[in-house]
Structure formats: structure tokens, C-alpha cells
Amino acid sequence: MSSLFYRRSRCAIIxxxxxxxxxxxxxxxxxxxxxxxxxxxxxxxxxxxxxVIFETQKYNHGVWDDVVMG
Incomplete structure (x- = not known):
């Protein structure tokens, strides 16, 4: 098996x-x-x-300061 795709039992997905x-x-x-x-x-x-990094636009989130302070 290729080491590129081999994961041991101790792995992390961030x-x-x-x-x-x-x-x-x-x-x-x-x-x-x-x-x-x-x-x-x-x-x-x-x-x-x-x-893995996921990017999103700010308008897709409800952040408390934005909601309260507008």
C-alpha cells in the first residue's frame, strides 16, 4: 500500500x-x-x-457583535 494513502491508528484531521x-x-x-x-x-x-481550510464570506455568519452593533 502506498504510504501516501496509508494512515496509522493515530491520525488527525484538522x-x-x-x-x-x-x-x-x-x-x-x-x-x-x-x-x-x-x-x-x-x-x-x-x-x-x-x-483542510474552509473559507466563507462574513455575511454567511451571525457574529454576536455584528448582530447587536449592526
Missing amino acids: EISIFEGRSVGFKRLLIKLLFQCMEQEVGIALQDVEI
């Missing part, structure tokens, strides 16, 4: 929801730092980590 507008560079740095943290601090091998 899903991040952010508002649109972040640069590609910011998102790449975030992913890089999360991979480093998962390996160094948590002890999960890089091939056992999957990170």
Missing part, C-alpha cells in the same frame, strides 16, 4: 473555518506551522495529518 480574505501565503504558513506542531508537540507523524 478542519479550519475562516473568513475569506486571507492571503495564500498566510494559509500556507498556517498549514506549515500546524504540521510542525502536530509532529513536534503532539507526536503525530506528518503522513498521519490532514489539514
Whole structure:
């Protein structure tokens, strides 16, 4: 089996929801730092980590300040 698709029992899938507008560079740095943290601090091998970033428009969220302060 290819190591690309092999996951051991200790794996992590990280899903991040952010508002649109972040640069590609910011998102790449975030992913890089999360991979480093998962390996160094948590002890999960890089091939056992999957990170997905979902972007959405601000008008698709009800944030308390926006609702109250308008």
C-alpha cells in the first residue's frame, strides 16, 4: 500500500473555518506551522495529518457583535 494513502491508528484531521480574505501565503504558513506542531508537540507523524481550510464570506455568519452593533 502506498504510504501516501496509508494512515496509522493515530491520525488527525484538522478542519479550519475562516473568513475569506486571507492571503495564500498566510494559509500556507498556517498549514506549515500546524504540521510542525502536530509532529513536534503532539507526536503525530506528518503522513498521519490532514489539514483542510474552509473559507466563507462574513455575511454567511451571525457574529454576536455584528448582530447587536449592526
